[in-house]
Amino acid sequence: MSTEQKNAQKPRSVWSKLYRGENDFQFIPKRRRWYLFSAVLIAACIAVMLVKGFVMGIDFAGGNQYNVPDTGQATLTEVEAAAAGAGVEIASGQMAGSGEDQSFIIRTAVTDLDTSQEARQAMADEVGVGSDQISVSEVSATWGAAVSQQALIALVVFLILITAFIWLRFERRMAVAALGALGHDLLLTAGIFSLIGFEVTPSTMVGMLTILAYSLYDTVVVFDKVQENTSNLLQSRRQTFAEGVNDAVNMTLMRSLNTSLIGALPVGALLFIGVGMLGVGTLKDLALVLFVGIITGTYSSVFLAAPWVVDMAERSPVYKKHNQKVANKRAGKGDDDETARPKTADRSDEVELEVLDPEPATAGAASRSGGGGGGGPRPGARPSGSGSRQRRKKRR
Known part of the structure; x- marks a missing residue:
């Protein structure tokens, strides 16, 4: 037995069927x-x-966003705590950038100018920079x-x-x-x-x-x-x-x-x-x-x-x-519309053949009996082709 035949007979795993699209889940x-x-x-x-x-961001709820440089002296949690201590409501905080450009992004709710300045100074003191190094942007809820x-x-x-x-x-x-x-x-x-x-x-x-x-x-x-x-x-x-x-x-x-x-x-x-x-x-x-x-x-x-x-x-x-x-076919019942009618048509065709064309059976019987006796044509039946040829020969 060849290798291909052995592989064909070997049952495939679920992963193989899944890869080929042959699974049946x-x-x-x-x-x-x-x-x-x-x-x-x-x-x-x-x-x-x-x-x-939902926690709506500053772009939807409005508020202030502070960009605080990360000097390595404080963590994100400490910066958020410093801003909260100044009386602002912290919306979110995250780190952005990497290396020397890494910074803390602190978003707060809408506050007045004095409270915003206090929060800015508190975060500057926490990370060890001047307040002018912390940028502030305001976003309107509209x-x-x-x-x-x-x-x-x-x-x-x-x-x-x-x-x-x-x-x-x-x-x-x-x-x-x-x-x-x-x-x-x-x-x-x-x-x-x-x-x-x-x-x-x-x-x-x-x-x-x-x-x-x-x-x-x-x-x-x-x-x-x-x-x-x-x-x-x-x-x-x-x-x-x-x-x-x-x-x-x-x-x-x-x-x-x-x-x-x-x-x-x-x-x-x-x-x-x-x-x-x-x-x-x-x-x-x-x-x-x-x-x-x-x-x-x-x-x-x-x-x-x-x-x-x-x-x-x-x-x-x-x-x-x-x-x-489909259910009828699988049950072996067939389909009433497609199976019953053809059977009736077939039987009618058979009956029509027997009535209108009885000559082949008569001719066959005559040949088997030698053309005489009880094997001759019935009264009133049309002469067969062989009888017509015999009469034409006698006339000649």
């Missing part, structure tokens, strides 16, 4: 479980947002409101364009399922953001739009394979619509996992190593949104979007009838 048949799991997560996220709320309005307009336009594209490229059911998956991703990401307590900044808004595009990309990949698998489904009795969608999800599963890993690894490095270990929190809000959005986008496209398409399609009378025909 039951995503669609077990979709009720995913619905329940997602409902629990969404309910928990909504509860967190209602109870805990600027944050304008940013929020522009972000909301961009989100609405984005959703309208994407819905129209999916509706025209695929079908209405897939457009509705894609929008539902996007809403799921937004709620889940917002809930985790509220739970962790990171500031909501313009970078957060940019990250939200980015994960929407990523989630849609993964969903469109799955839908494209679904459309390919189910394009000629109604012309056969091989599988139901749900089974065709389940095969499509399994075929694209490895692609979805690879895309998620490639996107999540650098973002995870920025979030866990840059923010968690090195303490560089300049982009922690953007990193968190992207990391959570990549994971939820893959989850929603596989476990929610495709099953929702199945649920909407199976409400259609066309697919209900198709599924019933």
Whole structure:
């Protein structure tokens, strides 16, 4: 036996089947479980947002931002304590830059001029520099409101364009399922953001739009394979619509996992190593949104979007009838519309042949009996071709 034959007979592992798209995970048949799991997560996220709320950054809430040089004499916690001792409310604090350019970014609520100067002097004394070396910038809450309005307009336009594209490229059911998956991703990401307590900044808004595009990309990949698998489904009795969608999800599963890993690894490095270990929190809000959005986008496209398409399609009378025909075929019952009628037509054809064309059987009997006796033609029957030829010979 050759090596290729041995490899063909050797059972493949789960990872090998996953890589080749030959696995048969039951995503669609077990979709009720995913619905329940997602409902629990969404309910928990909504509860967190209602109870805990969000930490709005200075760009949205307004306030003062102090850029304090890091001289190595004080930590971030000590600088924040010095500012709080001057009577200001600390909104957030983080480290930015590296080496000689490293500094502390302290954000506070809106304060009057005297309190702001006292906080500035207190932080300067803590790090050992002059107060003139600490820059202060004020941000009005109206600027944050304008940013929020522009972000909301961009989100609405984005959703309208994407819905129209999916509706025209695929079908209405897939457009509705894609929008539902996007809403799921937004709620889940917002809930985790509220739970962790990171500031909501313009970078957060940019990250939200980015994960929407990523989630849609993964969903469109799955839908494209679904459309390919189910394009000629109604012309056969091989599988139901749900089974065709389940095969499509399994075929694209490895692609979805690879895309998620490639996107999540650098973002995870920025979030866990840059923010968690090195303490560089300049982009922690953007990193968190992207990391959570990549994971939820893959989850929603596989476990929610495709099953929702199945649920909407199976409400259609066309697919209900198709599924019933598939079930009848597997049960050996056949299909009343396609099996009973041909059998009746065949029997009528046989009867017609016996009545209108009895000559071949008569001629055959005559030849077997030697052309005489009881094997002759019946009274009133049309003479056969052989009898006509014999009479013509006698006349000659």
